[in-house]
Amino acid sequence: MSQKKSQAPKRSLGSKALIAVPFLWLVIFFLAPFFIVFKISLSEVAVAIPPYLPTFDLAEGWTGFVEALSGFSFENYIWLIEDDLYWKSYLSSAQIALISTLITLVVGYPIAYGMARSPKEWRPTLLMLVILPFWTSFLIRVYAWIGILKNEGLLNQLLLALGVINEPLVIMNTDLAVYIGIVYSYLPFLVLPLYASLEKLDISLLEAAEDLGCPPWKAFWKITLPLSIPGVVAGCFLVFIPAVGEFVIPDLLGGSNTLMIGKTLWVEFFSNRDWPVSSAVAVILLLILVVPIVLFQNHQQKLAEMQS
């Protein structure tokens, strides 16, 4: 034991300071806001500025603080459990996120594969093309989809002109539009990690398979796909996690009956002006999202161990 201890290099002050920076960042921009939200979730709605009670008043000192604490209750969480709207929202968010992730994978895999197999000199350009949409605001790109998908939109006009359909397709304000929006917006997040893992793949393995008489589709199934799994998993998590809490896409493209927790949260906060309940919704959303995030972390860690 003692030997081991002496072997471990002592952390210098400099490296401690370096580690402190991200920790401080997390405390200021994640932990502190989380506790503020958690605190509001335990309070009660009130006609006041801000619209909840109790609030802490530093001037009242310790007794005021204790008094305020006694005003806290878990009533808002009970309200959430009793009301099935919230559970339906969480479930339907998870469902929409899951289906979108699968569609993104089906669309994104061939793109990443094609990029990884393209001539080396093309790859930087192709990579650039995947990143290019980020140069335009996300919001504007979602708005553009309204122009494409609405009843008198570009898509319907094109299909009508070609004679494919006689009646305009109703896509705007439906769940389908939400899927299209999510798949489009998050595609680069799946393509990039997938491309990275496919590019690293050793081509000689496939050549060996071919030499041994393995047909290309089987070589893909037996070699390429298993070796690209880390990229698939990373990409899927990067799509799934933000998609669960997505607000802009269901709000702009979805219909009134598209239930997603991000939208429910928005309504609770802005339309209902119910800060305590919306804070409780946010806390639970975070707890639910912690599960896939921890899974993702574990996966990444295992990967790092495997590589080292």
Next chain:
Amino acid sequence: MMIKGILTGVAALGLMAGSALAQDRVVNVYNWSDYIDESILEEFTKETGIKVVYDVFDSNEILETKLLAGGTGYDVVVPTGSFLSRQIKAGAFSELDKSQLSNLSNMWKDIEARVDKYDPGNAHSINYMWGTTGVGYNVEKVKAALGEDAPVDSWDLVFDEANISKLKDCGVFLLDAPTEMIPAALNYLGLDPDSKDRGDIEKAGELLTKIRPYVQKFHSSEYINALANGDICMAVGWSGDVLQARDRAAEADNGVTVEYAIPKEGALMWFDQMAIPADAPHKAEAHEFLNYIMRPDVMAKASNYVYYANGNKASQELLNDDVIGDPAIYPTEEAVKNLYTVTAYDPKINRIVTRIWTAVKSGQ
């Protein structure tokens, strides 16, 4: 749109920061969308040298969220009476300094008396516009769907499944505002439109859920263009907005005729009040703005443009005939008796109201 509101908000803040540096006199106004003749703002700047940073919203709820969060940076906001009364209780507004408002004498005593129930003594606000929440419809399309004797003067058009189901295909919009739609449903059911009873409100929710399948969208401003373009054939909307749609359709000469009806069962009468937030950064400029708005010629110009009645008696002789003479805008004494007003919900019942509304909208 909500998002658009946020964007314009951010843009407005940017403008505020810019103008503060230049030491200009500014007033930050937050008003309803499609609610002013913008030349009024330009003329105000020309006369007073005060720059107007103008930003818009389309729901009382959004305004209240911002006000109750505090620090909005707005100097003049325009909530509806029932919301105003709750916001006054929350301490969101400062009292008006009436010595700075010489044009107050132009205001209409009848309207001030009605507003008194929301803002006692009219201490915090002046009336900007008032109107009704009724039914806007596309004359040709509704007749095509329901025949010549379609009940266009009745809430039956909206709340009777037999009627609204036939309008589904040509498009129906409802206001995205529980404080408008629930009183309308209560009134149709013969209950008190201002009821604060949970059972009553649930009954209103059931009625709205029943007609939900025939509603294309819940939105509080898009129906103006949708009606004018003929994209929809009926909307529950605010009087002046529907009349603006009527005019846009007439101007476009697109074969669409839009009409507005105050249903015979009665309709909600509301008052949009201009008030100054307690933490407004430019209170003197805000008072100057309110005083300017209360000038008869300015108020008449505003009403002539937006087709809403105003609370300014002196402006009435300057109004166009198609405004002062239209009973849809200035209802007759008799018709006013049929109108009802509502008061604010307290926080607990408000939670139930909004919950029911979410359920109605999401079709759950």
